[in-house]
Amino acid sequence: MLFTDPVFLFAFLPASLVLYLLARRTFGGRAAILVLLACSIFFYGYWSVKYLSLLLGQILVNYLFARKLTRSQSRALLWTAIAVNLALLGYFKYRNFFLENVGLLTGWQLHLSLLFVPLGISFHTFQQITFLTDVADGEEDVPPLPQFMLFVIFFPQLIAGPIVLHREMGRQLTEVVAGKESTAGTFGPGFALFCFGLFKKVCLADNIAPFVDTAFQWPLHLQFIEAWAAAIGYALQLFFDFSGYSDMAVGLGLMFGFLLPFNFNVPFAATSMTEYWKRWHITMTRFFTMYCYTPLALAAHRVVDERGYSRIRAFALCIAVPTMITFLASGLWHGAGWTFIVFGLVNGLGLLINHAWREAKMPHLPRVLAWALTMVTILVTLVYFRSDSLAQAHSILRSMFMPEHILLPLWADALAAKIGVSVGFFEVFQAANFTAHFMLLIVLFAPLAVLLPNPAMKPKKTSPSLPLAFAVAGMIWLTLGLLGQPRTFLYFQF
Amino acid sequence: MRSWFKFFAWQLPLALIVIELGVELVGFGLSGVTLHRHNVDDLAYSVAHDRHPYKVVLLGDSITHNVAHKYRIGDVDEVADLTTHAFAGLPSSLFLLKRYLESGHRPSHVVIAASRDVFTQPIDKGNFDYYVATTFTRPYEREFLGKYYPGYVDYRWKPAALSVTTKVGEPLFSLLRHPGDQIWIGPDLPSKSPVLDQFPNDRIDQAVVDQKIAQQLSLTPEAREILMRMCSLSRQYGFKLHVIFAPLPPSVHATLAQQGKLTALNNSVKQVFEAAGADVTLDDASDQESYLSFDRDLIHIKGLGWEQKFAVQLADYIHGYDDGSSGRFDGEDLARPNVSTHAIQSISMMSR
Numbered sequence: 076m077l078f079t080d081p082v083f084l085f086a087f088l089p090a091s092l093v094l095y096l097l098a099r100r101t102f103g104g105r106a107a108i109l110v111l112l113a114c115s116i117f118f119y120g121y122w123s124v125k126y127l128s129l130l131l132g133q134i135l136v137n138y139l140f141a142r143k144l145t146r147s148q149s150r151a152l153l154w155t156a157i158a159v160n161l162a163l164l165g166y167f168k169y170r171n172f173f174l175e176n177v178g179l180l181t182g183w184q185l186h187l188s189l190l191f192v193p194l195g196i197s198f199h200t201f202q203q204i205t206f207l208t209d210v211a212d213g214e215e216d217v218p219p220l221p222q223f224m225l226f227v228i229f230f231p232q233l234i235a236g237p238i239v240l241h242r243e244m245g246r247q248l249t250e251v252v253a254g255k256e257s258t259a260g261t262f263g264p265g266f267a268l269f270c271f272g273l274f275k276k277v278c279l280a281d282n283i284a285p286f287v288d289t290a291f292q293w294p295l296h297l298q299f300i301e302a303w304a305a306a307i308g309y310a311l312q313l314f315f316d317f318s319g320y321s322d323m324a325v326g327l328g329l330m331f332g333f334l335l336p337f338n339f340n341v342p343f344a345a346t347s348m349t350e351y352w353k354r355w356h357i358t359m360t361r362f363f364t365m366y367c368y369t370p371l372a373l374a375a376h377r378v379v380d381e382r383g384y385s386r387i388r389a390f391a392l393c394i395a396v397p398t399m400i401t402f403l404a405s406g407l408w409h410g411a412g413w414t415f416i417v418f419g420l421v422n423g424l425g426l427l428i429n430h431a432w433r434e435a436k437m438p439h440l441p442r443v444l445a446w447a448l449t450m451v452t453i454l455v456t457l458v459y460f461r462s463d464s465l466a467q468a469h470s471i472l473r474s475m476f477m478p479e480h481i482l483l484p485l486w487a488d489a490l491a492a493k494i495g496v497s498v499g500f501f502e503v504f505q506a507a508n509f510t511a512h513f514m515l516l517i518v519l520f521a522p523l524a525v526l527l528p529n530p531a532m533k534p535k536k537t538s539p540s541l542p543l544a545f546a547v548a549g550m551i552w553l554t555l556g557l558l559g560q561p562r563t564f565l566y567f568q569f
Numbered sequence: 570m571r572s573w574f575k576f577f578a579w580q581l582p583l584a585l586i587v588i589e590l591g592v593e594l595v596g597f598g599l600s601g602v603t604l605h606r607h608n609v610d611d612l613a614y615s616v617a618h619d620r621h622p623y624k625v626v627l628l629g630d631s632i633t634h635n636v637a638h639k640y641r642i643g644d645v646d647e648v649a650d651l652t653t654h655a656f657a658g659l660p661s662s663l664f665l666l667k668r669y670l671e672s673g674h675r676p677s678h679v680v681i682a683a684s685r686d687v688f689t690q691p692i693d694k695g696n697f698d699y700y701v702a703t704t705f706t707r708p709y710e711r712e713f714l715g716k717y718y719p720g721y722v723d724y725r726w727k728p729a730a731l732s733v734t735t736k737v738g739e740p741l742f743s744l745l746r747h748p749g750d751q752i753w754i755g756p757d758l759p760s761k762s763p764v765l766d767q768f769p770n771d772r773i774d775q776a777v778v779d780q781k782i783a784q785q786l787s788l789t790p791e792a793r794e795i796l797m798r799m800c801s802l803s804r805q806y807g808f809k810l811h812v813i814f815a816p817l818p819p820s821v822h823a824t825l826a827q828q829g830k831l832t833a834l835n836n837s838v839k840q841v842f843e844a845a846g847a848d849v850t851l852d853d854a855s856d857q858e859s860y861l862s863f864d865r866d867l868i869h870i871k872g873l874g875w876e877q878k879f880a881v882q883l884a885d886y887i888h889g890y891d892d893g894s895s896g897r898f899d900g901e902d903l904a905r906p907n908v909s910t911h912a913i914q915s916i917s918m919m920s921r
Contacts, residue, residue, distance in 0.1 A: 548581060548585040
């Protein structure tokens with residue numbers, strides 16, 4: 076059940092809201108938590124009962140680990156718990172990739188069965204690891220089981236984040252149980268935000284998707300202009316798709332009275348790679364910073380302090396190594412494939428150059444140039460992210476950066492004559508109306524992606540007014556008109 | 570809290586109603602505008618307005634359209650090119666033909682020159698509304714679409730706010746362009762011995778080859794019904810029907826022939842015609858000529874030389890049907906408008 080699915084919009088969501096509010100008013104907070112838990116279990120089970128039992132089993136095992144960790148706070152136990160979670164993730168997500176590469180290296184003929192990756196496994200596994208770590212560090216107490224289960228399985232954030240820390244959700248759940256929190260002040264902003272996210276997904280991301288798919292389908296045939304349009308189009312599609320989903324998640328949370336962390340802060344306005352990763356998929360960056368980069372960097376700092384390494388060696392050890400490891404892990408987290416690994420490594424390299432530039436006290440680049448360089452780097456990483464193979468990615472990048480010639484399509488011969496460029500046969504942009512439509516979408520959507528602030532950052536500040544009503548009503552009509560064939564969310568595969 | 574109550578109690582419902590009524594009003598104002606979004610719209614309009622008595626009607630998908638759009642098939646004013654593409658599918662061919670006949674035309678021959686895909690693959694759902702459902706809205710067309718395409722809804726009954734693009738945006742854009750009343754005629758004459766282009770850098774995508782070889786070639790139920798209805802039209806209006814399968818890359822053609830899929834499809838098509846009691850010719854362009862240059866999809870012919878070769882082959886087929894008869898126009902006769910060929914060409918190139 077997708078958030079754009081009519082079954083979700085017109086049956087599941089209203090029913091679960093009514094049940095939750097009724098339970099809360101009639102039987103109190105504890106009953107409301109149980110109702111919401113039941114709704115979330117139904118939501119996941121609607122997709123697959125088999126994997127629901129896997130998820131519930133994982134939650135129960137982690138709960139037992141957490142209970143034990145509160146008593147012993149043993150690092151060995153924590154590492155065991157983390158290893159169990161990563162093993163589960165590894166089995167479903169990386170087993171085939173690992174064995175395929177072993178087969179390639181050794182020449183063994185391995186006949187691998189197709190493994191179905193449980194929906195959202197990367198997200199809820201990481202969420203549970205953060206909880207276990209926080210419990211082992213003595214920063215979090217173990218809540219009653221229903222509250223812990225709801226922390227993991229709460230349906231707005233279950234399948235594609237945001238990756239929530241227990242400290243953000245635990246207090247809110249406790250207040251619901253105590254009858255303190257209410258949805259009175261948050262339902263309205265949540266509804267408006269949900270509509271905004273739905274609009275981004277259905278009217279923006281899904282509108283540009285067919286053009287991007289067509290371009291990426293023929294990597295060997297893309298000319299210079301087509302390759303750049305494909306990369307920019309995909310960046311816009313991914314942003315509106317995932318940020319739309321995240322806005323919907325935060326909006327849904329608010330409709331039930333919970334404040335979830337936001338995931339995007341106008342990432343395409345970033346003027347450096349560091350800034351970009353502070354603005355893109357913020358909760359994932361936070362996870363990797365807290366639980367991967369920082370421990371590695373702190374350990375490296377201790378070594379550097381003890382041994383008094385030179386500045387360059389200190390940079391390599393304290394910044395370069397943790398950055399590259401973190402982004403390698405981040406790339407792998409997104410998917411089991413060499414394209415994702417290279418995606419992570421190129422991002423890591425971009426960040427390293429960024430850090431080295433600052434460390435070397437090089438002059439600040441003009442803002443526009445810094446922005447352009449950052450965006451070009453992002454586009455390169457996203458070409459890897461979207462491509463099915465490294466060969467496909469390299470073919471597109473070759474057309475972007477090393478074109479044999481720069482041409483305009485045949486139908487643009489009049490323009491070509493004016494600007495002194497030759498014309499040639501374009502296989503993807505051979506139809507003028509296809510190209511005009513694609514370009515129009517890029518021109519319309521790019522300013523929105525670069526300039527539009529994210530209302531999910533301060534959702535409670537949204538105040539009701541007639542202009543807001545018209546904006547929401549307009550989005551509702553446009554979205555309903557295009558709801559016919561929802562495409563899946565891109566981040567569901569991760 | 571109170572202000573949010575006000576928001577949901579009257580501000581949002583009011584906004585929804587105001588927007589719907591506003592769009593409905595504008596949509597009503599534009600409801601008389603003929604849509605001119607793409608070449609299928611243009612054809613749907615021009616088949617009813619072009620008064621020229623063409624002898625032959627050419628139907629087909631984009632393989633034929635790409636050729637007929639550039640090169641004149643047959644003699645001057647001999648062929649009415651009603652070719653479309655796979656997104657509009659065979660239903661568009663049937664509807665265009667019916668509209669053409671109902672407007673008073675009496676052609677002697679109707680030729681369907683298309684890839685096998687349009688007969689064997691279901692129409693693309695994502696483009697169905699854009700190219701078919703919103704273009705063809707006459708009772709006969711609605712009846713057919715309702716019967717063979719589950720989920721088909723007559724868009725005219727949808728609230729305007731739910732179809733702003735089709736009821737407001739596209740009519741507004743359509744007001745900006747009017748492609749003329751004439752059916753498009755390819756501006757150039759194909760050379761009988763064209764220079765056949767070479768594309769040495771082209772690489773064949775093996776995945777596409779595999780996919781083409783693996784695909785099933787059985788008639789879809791709607792294709793079967795369309796052929797039946799065309800036979801019925803042929804009896805009613807007295808024309809002969811001909812089917813020509815578009816060329817395939819030799820290796821793909823040979824493999825499909827070896828698998829027996831081509832013969833099986835031919836037999837299915839023949840069975841339909843026999844059941845309808847129609848005398849129809851069935852040809853395969855690859856049987857007589859070899860085509861070696863295709864786009865990356867291995868469907869569309871690539872290169873102007875190769876396209877001219879197909880144009881000449883089509884013209885040869887058409888001349889082979891020559892039985893001395895000619896086309897007629899029995900409708901209201903109007904002087905053929907003198908539209909600048911260049912103007913039509915620019916408009917039509919934009920609509921590709």
